[in-house]
Amino acid sequence: MSDTSPADLVAKTFEAQRDRLRAVAYRMLGSHADAEDVVQEAWLRLSRQDTAAIHNLAGWLTTVVGRISLDVLRSRQARPEASYDDRLPELVVTVDDGPAPEDDVALADSVGLALLVVLESLGPGERLAFVLHDLFAVPFDEIGQILGKSADAAKMLASRARRKVQTTEHPAPAGRQQREVVQAFLAAAHRGDFEGLLRVLDPEVKLTADTPGGVVVVLGATEVATGAQSRAAAGAAVRGRAVLVDGLPGFVSWRADGTPLSVMAFTIADGRITGITVVTDPARLAVMDLPEPE
Template structure:
């Protein structure tokens, strides 16, 4: 470490890599704010690094961003109650029925974002290996250096992650079965039907609720069904929506103010992951009127 600022050449090279590095961090972390922080930290590490020790700046920066992102993922696992920032402003919420042409464009752009819901089910090492190799073509050898694994072990981790992603119902256009499962959940929640809720929930379902006070994570069908049955009675109006390309629904109170927006990930006919926004600030950013 020299403490000297990077040369003009290194600075220009970093700026040329900034968007790619931000894209890598965002795909790994699912948060624009966290991705920005990771890229800034990578810059600070470059400032402290002796440039003479860097043979390939692009590869070095990718490795640094990967390592920092992995640390963030592991921290989330250790402290799930603080796993995510308030990312509701990034949601693309559109009506599920007959979208207008401009909404079709928004949905097409959001297909990649829908993958983030699936990636949440992967472990930190699996997620990093899948994103770096399958999305950014980083060699397994380089990913292994980040994970502290051999090349062969890294290939196995990525392969395991790939199988999980493929096994999850992540349609480029929401499938009929997926919508029917979500609709069944909604009706069961509104009717307070505990048994019906259990039928559509995976035993290991994960519920992530974004509240004004932070993020609350609930695991397991029984606990999720209990909460859904209680919460369902608060809504007066409802509308089926697409949330980042994933089937969901939005609810409003009797006075027309938004109550919640939910997105669901479905696998083998059951809901495996639910993201719900109840934070009023996040809901206010969603421009979708209550049904009359």
């Protein structure tokens, strides 16, 4: 005879679903912290339910996480002064072990930085319908219930979102060519080679930097190259290593005392850098899970 109580079984089942629920919320919200909050709220709601009346606990939890996430998205939309657009998506940094043979033909990771940026352009209903159906195979009738719409209406929202996602150019993941372009950029910056920087930067390149003073955007190859020269001339970084940032080629640099100086992620198309994301805010760097310097 088992000593496991019904409450223990529910808690065990919830823990088994936690990673999937967190993934759903993260793809909806683009923030690990917000995703954790949503999952915790789902647990609190579950603890107040008569679980004997829940026939499909995984489905029930997905629905609750979807509804809470939808509320968060609508709240962001209703309060432009607290808009999430002023924050960069949270970045996942991993060691770059070099290109695998399939890297040069693979598409970007569907949960990477590029898709999160595209998802930010979708309305809350479109985003929920696309994420739940296309990424997690939730049926449209269940999505419709979350949205308060019919299954056909949910299907139309997902279809509209899919078209927007498909018509937005996705960068390829870090293959050989992408790594070479990044290496050329870093080498030119280190040498102070302005012309070399311009050769690898797209004329319309956009640099987005998360600094202690907030998010700063720099547009155009000339401005980005000038800034790269200035940072290299300052000479604060003494160590660095190539990494992957949400599947895209990147670079982490450290000061002499071992504290991280910056994380950079590069978006590359047609052999040129079209976008650079930089994090230099010490507070944000301190909570990022970064690899050790080489």
